[in-house]
Amino acid sequence: MKDGKKKAYFITIEGPEGAGKSSCADILTRHLEARGYPVICTREPGGTPLAEKLREVVKSKPDQDEVIHPETELLLMEAARAQHVREKISPALDSGISVICDRFTDSTCAYQGGGRNMDMGTIEFLNDFATGGCVPDFTLLLDLPPETGFERVVRRRSADADNDRFEAEALDFHRKVRSAFLALAEKYPQRFRVIDASQTLDNVVEQVEKVANELIF
Numbered sequence: 001m002k003d004g005k006k007k008a009y010f011i012t013i014e015g016p017e018g019a020g021k022s023s024c025a026d027i028l029t030r031h032l033e034a035r036g037y038p039v040i041c042t043r044e045p046g047g048t049p050l051a052e053k054l055r056e057v058v059k060s061k062p063d064q065d066e067v068i069h070p071e072t073e074l075l076l077m078e079a080a081r082a083q084h085v086r087e088k089i090s091p092a093l094d095s096g097i098s099v100i101c102d103r104f105t106d107s108t109c110a111y112q113g114g115g116r117n118m119d120m121g122t123i124e125f126l127n128d129f130a131t132g133g134c135v136p137d138f139t140l141l142l143d144l145p146p147e148t149g150f151e152r153v154v155r156r157r158s159a160d161a162d163n164d165r166f167e168a169e170a171l172d173f174h175r176k177v178r179s180a181f182l183a184l185a186e187k188y189p190q191r192f193r194v195i196d197a198s199q200t201l202d203n204v205v206e207q208v209e210k211v212a213n214e215l216i217f
């Protein structure tokens, strides 16, 4: 912060599968730490023991023939978020600790709204209910074609690992997710910064750090 006293920032990193969110969240956390900001790095769905259990449920394929319905999926995401915000994010911010979060409310708009065609007004209402109005200061959207992200995810995956329920969705689903993310960035230009994540990781990190320096330091 330019006036000397350090503010606690809430920064979310969004984007499709394999965009580099987790890599950039770690690097951005270290970038803030190195500049004297107390900071934690967390992720959604998850971030607390209970929310991580819900992550497991919502990402894995259910046993036998049962399907997870879109409404169930949405409410599981929001339940995990309600817990995460109250247990971890808000207490950190209240005590002056910045929070970097790998996915947050915008992923729900993009995946359940864009990907699954659920009503965006309902999702925004539930996002607001789950967060109690806790909105990120900044959101870095790592944008890239879904094909590129998938190539990276497949390369990262160990030979015996299965894809999760979202990775298993068709390319068309992921194209709708990408469009929904970009529409959110247009709708909330003050909060969003779009980063070209199709570049090399070094280049993406450079863009992320440049944006962080402009916004924060």
Ligand SMILES: Nc1ncnc2c1ncn2[C@@H]1O[C@H](COP(=O)(O)OP(=O)(O)OP(=O)(O)O)[C@@H](O)[C@H]1O
Binding pocket: 015, 016, 017, 018, 019, 020, 021, 022, 023, 024, 152, 153, 155, 156, 197, 198, 199, 200, 201, 202, 204
């Ligand atoms: N710009 C890049 N170029 C090439 N490889 C990359 C790039 N960014 C990340 N990777 C690699 O792609 C894989 C996915 O990166 P990462 O886990 O950071 O993405 P993610 O957005 O968190 O993915 P997911 O949505 O699956 O959580 C990792 O193996 C990572 O090292």
Ligand SMILES: [Mg+2]
Binding pocket: 021, 022, 023, 102
């Ligand atoms: Mg990740």
